[in-house]
Amino acid sequence: MPVLNVPRTPALAEEEIVLFENSVARFFDDHAPESRVAKWREDGIVERAMWTEAAQAGLACLSTPEAYGGMGGDYRHEVVLMEQLGLKGVDGFGLSLHNSIVAPYIVHYGTEEQKRRWLPGMADGTYVTAIAMTEPGAGSDLQGIKTTAKKDGNGYVVNGSKTFITNGQTANLIIVVAKTDPAEGAKGTSLVMVETDGAEGFERGRNLDKLGQEAADTSELFFNDVRVPADNIIGGDEGQGFVQLMQQLPQERLNIAIQGMATIERALALTLDYVKSRKAFGKAILDFQNTQFVLAECKTEATVARVFVNHCIEQHLHKRLDAATASMAKYWVTDLENKIVDRCLQLFGGFGYMAEYPIARMYRDSRVQKIYGGTNEIMKMLIARTL
Ligand SMILES: Cc1cc2nc3c(=O)[nH]c(=O)nc-3n(C[C@H](O)[C@H](O)[C@H](O)COP(=O)(O)OP(=O)(O)OC[C@H]3O[C@@H](n4cnc5c(N)ncnc54)[C@H](O)[C@@H]3O)c2cc1C
Numbered sequence: 001m002p003v004l005n006v007p008r009t010p011a012l013a014e015e016e017i018v019l020f021e022n023s024v025a026r027f028f029d030d031h032a033p034e035s036r037v038a039k040w041r042e043d044g045i046v047e048r049a050m051w052t053e054a055a056q057a058g059l060a061c062l063s064t065p066e067a068y069g070g071m072g073g074d075y076r077h078e079v080v081l082m083e084q085l086g087l088k089g090v091d092g093f094g095l096s097l098h099n100s101i102v103a104p105y106i107v108h109y110g111t112e113e114q115k116r117r118w119l120p121g122m123a124d125g126t127y128v129t130a131i132a133m134t135e136p137g138a139g140s141d142l143q144g145i146k147t148t149a150k151k152d153g154n155g156y157v158v159n160g161s162k163t164f165i166t167n168g169q170t171a172n173l174i175i176v177v178a179k180t181d182p183a184e185g186a187k188g189t190s191l192v193m194v195e196t197d198g199a200e201g202f203e204r205g206r207n208l209d210k211l212g213q214e215a216a217d218t219s220e221l222f223f224n225d226v227r228v229p230a231d232n233i234i235g236g237d238e239g240q241g242f243v244q245l246m247q248q249l250p251q252e253r254l255n256i257a258i259q260g261m262a263t264i265e266r267a268l269a270l271t272l273d274y275v276k277s278r279k280a281f282g283k284a285i286l287d288f289q290n291t292q293f294v295l296a297e298c299k300t301e302a303t304v305a306r307v308f309v310n311h312c313i314e315q316h317l318h319k320r321l322d323a324a325t326a327s328m329a330k331y332w333v334t335d336l337e338n339k340i341v342d343r344c345l346q347l348f349g350g351f352g353y354m355a356e357y358p359i360a361r362m363y364r365d366s367r368v369q370k371i372y373g374g375t376n377e378i379m380k381m382l383i384a385r386t387l
Pocket residue numbers: 130131132133134137138139140141163164165166167210213218368371372373374375376377378381
């Protein structure tokens with residue numbers, strides 16, 4: 001029986017998408033069993049082979065046009081992938097970032113030559129990608145970044161340091177947000193592609209030790225006089241970076257809401273199973289009115305969230321999702337995710353605090369959802385601008 005009273009948006013119920021969903025679920029059952037994911041958490045990184053396996057299964061660049069080696073799907077395929085990653089507990093595998101955060105910058109703004117240069121390799125597993133915006137001194141305030149890309153002969157020289165970069169140890173193709181004209185603020189910002197294989201002056205720093213999402217290789221990156229060809233500026237022209245970021249961030253924010261929704265549904269399903277079987281005072285935990293009320297509230301709020309996420313997905317499929325609505329989804333669903341996971345964990349009692357229980361991991365993994373992709377405070381600022 002489905003956990004929520006409202007199904008996902010009808011766009012995801014089409015036969016082709018359901019078949020695709022089954023194949024993605026099978027892929028994770030076969031390639032990401034709990035024992036393998038546990039090893040990635042222990043190592044602090046998803047093994048490189050998994051990227052190749054996913055690419056071979058046709059899961060890389062799902063919404064990239066076939067003309068550039070992609071799978072020729074659309075955002076519905078990316079939604080399915082994000083949901084399955086959440087529902088199957090494959091935490092820390094940054095494939096959605098590769099597919100539906102990095103690839104769109106090249107698809108939407110790349111020159112024809114750039115699309116042909118990078119997208120096929122992203123689809124076949126040659127490239128693993130990352131996007132490096134945040135710096136030790138600037139996160140929310142992106143205009144305050146210090147990394148520069150200075151014109152020099154027939155190329156650019158990149159200098160600066162980045163931190164908290166997802167896929168940081170694995171990525172060999174990185175979008176670096178840099179100032180091509182530091183005097184110009186936002187208008188002097190460009191997205192510079194750095195191909196790291198053999199790049200002199202490029203260094204990976206620490207793979208950071210985190211509260212959760214341990215399998216994700218969130219890292220520091222350093223650029224010391226790294227030379228890139230002039231045609232590595234995404235779109236070809238300097239100064240477009242900020243506008244490109246602002247246009248693409250709503251999708252990133254919706255992605256986070258969708259991941260949050262998958263976690264909410266998984267948390268409720270796991271908790272329902274548990275409270276039906278665990279006994280205290282001679283009855284199932286579910287038989288206590290408190291448990292019923294807590295879960296009734298969680299189910300109600302999750303259902304409301306589902307309706308809103310469905311609405312946002314539909315809007316986005318019709319290219320109508322505005323930045324403020326995407327920010328509402330990101331902030332509200334991730335706040336709810338943290339609240340529901342916490343309340344569910346409580347119903348597990350002491351077992352909920354044990355690392356071997358998925359609900360404990362979900363509790364730790366969820367926390368960052370309120371922070372990355374723009375903090376929930378920044379989301380409220382963006383919403384407030386529309387008041
Ligand atoms: C696991 C993880 C993965 C990440 N992956 C990436 C990645 O792949 N690429 C990337 O570029 N970055 C990534 N980040 C960075 C992330 O996007 C930033 O951490 C986030 O944007 C916040 O920036 P900050 O850490 O500098 O916090 P700060 O900007 O220093 O904010 C500190 C606090 O102040 C608040 N604050 C800031 N400005 C305001 C304001 N104007 N009004 C009210 N409150 C404000 C914030 O909301 C926050 O609570 C990742 C972070 C984590 C933890």
